Amino acid sequence: MFGICNQSIVPCRSEASHRSEMVTQLLFGESFTILEETEEWAHILTAYDAYDCWISNKQYLSIKEDTFKKLQSVAQPLSTEPMQLIQDKKTNGFFPIVAGSLLPFLSGKEIQLENNVYEFSGESILPDSQHISRNKIVSTAYPYLNSPYLWGGRSFFGIDCSGFTQIVFKLNGFKLPRDASQQALLGLPLSFVEEAQAGDLAFFDNEEGKIIHVGIVLDDNKIIHASGKVRIDKLDHYGIFNLDTKKYSHHLRVIKKVLAD
Numbered sequence: 001m002f003g004i005c006n007q008s009i010v011p012c013r014s015e016a017s018h019r020s021e022m023v024t025q026l027l028f029g030e031s032f033t034i035l036e037e038t039e040e041w042a043h044i045l046t047a048y049d050a051y052d053c054w055i056s057n058k059q060y061l062s063i064k065e066d067t068f069k070k071l072q073s074v075a076q077p078l079s080t081e082p083m084q085l086i087q088d089k090k091t092n093g094f095f096p097i098v099a100g101s102l103l104p105f106l107s108g109k110e111i112q113l114e115n116n117v118y119e120f121s122g123e124s125i126l127p128d129s130q131h132i133s134r135n136k137i138v139s140t141a142y143p144y145l146n147s148p149y150l151w152g153g154r155s156f157f158g159i160d161c162s163g164f165t166q167i168v169f170k171l172n173g174f175k176l177p178r179d180a181s182q183q184a185l186l187g188l189p190l191s192f193v194e195e196a197q198a199g200d201l202a203f204f205d206n207e208e209g210k211i212i213h214v215g216i217v218l219d220d221n222k223i224i225h226a227s228g229k230v231r232i233d234k235l236d237h238y239g240i241f242n243l244d245t246k247k248y249s250h251h252l253r254v255i256k257k258v259l260a261d
Contacts, residue, residue, distance in 0.1 A: 001034035002068035003042065003060040004113060008096050009155055012053035016041035022152035024051050024178055029102025031063065031071050047072060049178045063114055077103040077124040078171060082143065082156045084122030098155040100167040127173025132259055134199030141168045141216050144230045161213050164226040165201060168216065180214040187256035193237045196255045204239060204250035213250050
């Protein structure tokens with residue numbers, strides 16, 4: 001069984017309960033495999049980043065296996081604006097979608113998902129994974145400045161550290177896993193902070209050595225990351241120096257080069 005997110009943003013939880021921790025979010029157009037179902041919940045594996053979680057049975061559209069396979073076989077356009085309205089032609093109602101939402105099978109202004117048709121008039125792109133530039137990564141990150149921190153979030157309305165890096169890279173056609181510890185497995189490690197370039201990823205650990213935070217390196221020894229909100233701070237070999245508190249907030253573990261020069 002397969003499904004697709006046909007709402008703005010759907011919370012994904014660690015367990016089958018509305019009181020359970022939200023671990024990530026589905027954005028419009030993102031599809032998944034249904035592993036099991038209960039009366040109220042679906043246990044899913046997301047197609048984009050293979051994330052295992054639970055969503056409400058009331059918050060997705062069932063799709064055929066053939067539709068699911070087609071979605072995975074061809075790159076789909078993405079919505080690029082912080083928020084854009086989309087219209088459900090069946091009800092004539094409008095609802096918002098956010099940057100990074102997929103626009104499956106977009107033709108002109110229409111999206112058809114099984115028997116459902118949606119109209120989208122906003123800005124979209126078809127990311128080109130062969131032509132990713134460091135400057136584009138940085139310019140994609142900047143509009144998220146001041147977005148509030150939200151554990152499990154992936155949008156301008158609330159985003160966590162790894163959700164931020166994942167969406168920024170997604171908008172540039174580069175697929176990152178969902179969690180910081182997973183993202184840290186990618187790329188080539190750099191020996192010194194001075195070797196880092198804009199667009200590299202910096203990872204930070206806790207006292208037990210577990211990767212708990214990630215941000216995008218900027219020029220001039222700075223970093224953009226989600227901590228309280230998406231913000232820019234100083235980066236050195238100790239870690240992140242918070243420019244508001246004048247204290248170090250995160251301990252640097254490693255900087256990874258994930259983009260080819």
